[in-house]
Amino acid sequence: MTSADSSAVVLEIRDLSCRIGERWILRDINLEVRAGEAVVLLGRSGCGKTTLLKCVNGLIEPAGGEIRFQGKSDAEWDPIRLRRQMGYVIQEGGLFPHWTVSANVGLVPKLENWEPAAIEERVRLLLDMVGLPPAEFGPRYPRQLSGGQKQRVGIARALAADPPLLLLDEPFAALDPITRLELQKQFLSLRSTVGKAALFVTHDVREALMLATRIVLLKDGVIEVIAEPAHFLAARTEEARAFLAGLDEDWRRQNESAPGQ
């Protein structure tokens, strides 16, 4: 990751609003995501964080505003091409049950008509990267994997075509605490090696503090706080304090003395 990359704006959201029927899900969202950043959208269920992710991906059409991805506005992007430039990971994994792990990981490269040999090479590399030995796991089917392994495959699949932006919708929420911690650590180390921009949805404030370079707190479809984790700990809005109240005291002491870890 060069310094020029880290300043490049990958995603720019301007005055975005979204509604379903009469209900406003998102209002006046303004947000920039730069290369190498991990922006975590934090909020309660129903705050609009997943909707925001789906707007970015073109799965939901916004009611107003603009989303610029790699300098091109959402109106100019063909939604299919746009989606292939963004890795997407969801809570349940969403792996194709009738495809092997290798085929799942190679999905976007295949859609993009890569050479079979290149796909195979890429799949091997990615499975290695997420800690699943390709020879052992490549031929398996998703039903033969544990929850944590499925999510690893999901992340490998999202990275397959080397997209500049990753969208992750509560990818670790359904995992047991130990596996979750393992995957969170893996996510951190992957981020330091691949250096992609990530937009990460969670309702878990610890996860946000651990993984984010910036935390975006959403409440009722509006951004309430945007702050780096160290500053987020000091945020004084009611919603931020409600989230922070859930942290254990000792965890907090540990992290206040070493902000940004």
Added chain:
Amino acid sequence: MNQRLASEIVSLSLEHLWLVLIAVGIAALLTVPAAIALTRRAGLRRWMLGFANVVQTIPSLALFGFLLPLPFIGGIGQHTAIIALCLYALLPILRNTLVGILGVDAAVRESAVAMGMTRNQVLWHVELPLAVPAILAGLRIATVATIGTATIAAAIGAGGLGVFIFRGIATVDTTTILAGAVPAAVMALAADEGLEWIEKRLSRA
């Protein structure tokens, strides 16, 4: 068992099987694509399922009777029987195809779309392969039911094993009735087992 009876059982069984295969085949060719189209149209889907449901409630003898006087599709013979059998096969195939496609895990469909698959790619590479076991189950139900219903086709001169049954009833001869009923039952069981075997093999792959 005399030679004549044995050879008649074989020829009527083949005729019966032929009726069933044609009827289920036509029903499948029409219904599976229709069901695929209907997965995207909730309103029309309700109407079509309603229609197939209503057809199912018509007693088979009555349906054969209704079709008889109709111009072009009616009349004595096999084609009228095939149309009626097709109509009965509609519901299980339609319903199972719909259930199979609409029942694909929402997370799987969502990630397929989110990863940049086109609508057709989602249909051909995700929805249909995952719906295959359900579609085959529908074909199986339709086939087994049609083997039974087809015995009544003899009433309108379509032949098949029903010929024995109606002849046996008319002459109050149990042996003749059984000469039609037993092969029909064996055929139904064999079809059930055979199609179940195929279903299992395909869903394991």
